[in-house]
Amino acid sequence: MDNKRISKISEEVRRCLSDIVQNRIKDPRIPDLTSISHVDVTRDLSFAKVYVSCLGSDKERESAVEGLESAKGFIKKELAKEVKLRIMPELIFIKDDSIERAMEMDKLIDEVNHGNKLS
Template identity: 45%
Template sequence: MRKNSIKNTRINGEVQREISQLINREIKDPRIHPMTSVVAVEVAPDLKSAKVYISVLGDEQAQKDTLLGLRSAAPYMRGQLARTINLRNTPELIFIMDQSIEYGVNMSRLIHEVTKDLQDDDKESNDSMPE
């Protein structure tokens, strides 16, 4: 995997911030879930494309609808990016659903269940021991 330059890292952050603001404030598509967040943005070094990783707090249908809504709003968002960020090329936006937050929450829940079961087992074994 290529290491990003400082310039590319700065561009990624700026594009991520602008797209987050566009989604939260300007896009009025009812398909886009209100709990949509931009997790990361990877702008290609040639500035031709940008992968936008999004996370939606909702069921699978909400995720699919949000992805469709964002893909249909991509040309508008690209135009807004061109107005707000001064780049040689305005990247084409490619939206990708990111499941990492959901995966992390699920893993935390599983770890919590296992540790709770271990604590319950310890309490039972301590209660049954004669004094």
């Protein structure tokens, strides 16, 4: 299948999943600041790796992924209403800590730059 089509499908799935997670799921394990940062759909549309990012501790991120796993059936049903695909991919939720790593790197860069200004 065409890579351009796969990337369009991945982005559409990401957009719809973001809406579902923000507005339709009422699980207390999922914080309000949970977002879907990226979705990778396989070429045969059988699986979708969903990268979940949320601010908070490691335990809160794990809890959010567990909450999404338990609501997988509901999420898949809602996703099927919005994204018209012959085969709805199986969702695999993965904790994404790239935002935290980026903030940590930014902090380190600021410390180095601040240290250079003092010299």
